[in-house]
Amino acid sequence: MSIPDQIRALEKLARIDAELKELLEQLSQERSTLDGLKSGIAKLDEKLAADRASMATMDKTRGELVQDVRNMTMQLDHSREKLSRSRTEREANAAQRELEELRKLVRDREDEISKLALSADAARQQIEATEAEHGKLVADLGAREGDISSRLGEVEKKARDKRAERDASVKAVPTQIYRRYEMIRSKRGTALAQTSDGTCKACHMSLPPQLFHRLQREPILEQCPSCHRIIYFVLPEPAATSAPSERG
Secondary structure (H helix, E strand, O other), X not given: OOHHHHHHHHHHHHHHHHHHHHHHHHHHHHHHHHHHHHHHHHHHHHHHHXXXXXXXXXXXXXXXXXXXXXXHXXXXXXXXXXXXXXXXXXXXXXXXXXXXXXXXXXXHHHHHHHHHHHHHHHHHHHHHHHHHXXXXXXXXXXXXXXXXXXXXXXXXXXXXXXXXXXXXXXXXXXXXXXXXXXXXXXXXOOOEEEEOXXXXXXXXXXXXXXXXXXXXXXXXXXXXXXXXXXXXXXXXXXXXXXXXXXXX
């Protein structure tokens, strides 16, 4: 296989690899969009579950405190009766102390109930806000999932076709050169470079004059001393000529 044929085969392979890379980036972007929406919904599901569990705990605690207040209110009525039936100062003082202690306990419980009510209101508002955000994400996913999945299918098919095209193109490249091509591509992203003026068009570094002259004299494949890509000579593009001005 002649060097010009090898160059053409490598150029075709590099072109396919560039197109395949672009397709894979499209796939990654589309999947990232879809995964981002689903991940956002999953996180909100977890947050809602935690907030609802916290709300249920607060409601349970509040119910227990309300029941405590009811029980202590009944005890207060009983203590008042004891006070009214007291026959001695000692009995009256004991009943009075019992009343004061119960009243303090009731006030403490009522304070706790008020604080819990405020916390519960804040939690309820937070749950409502999260539910609204969750609803928007679900609606967004529903509206976009079909289109994204359709695009994913199209891009995946193009990528499969491009891989098949690549497999066929690889066969046209000598094994030793292909191995070198793949080794460089794995490190640099791209494996080919051209030169027209003594500068590597990939890394923009000047080539040694002797190497550049050799590349100019005959079609050969070398490696750029700076970036180590496979480099070859191409004729410089002709300079654009301006159209002659019209004279009146």
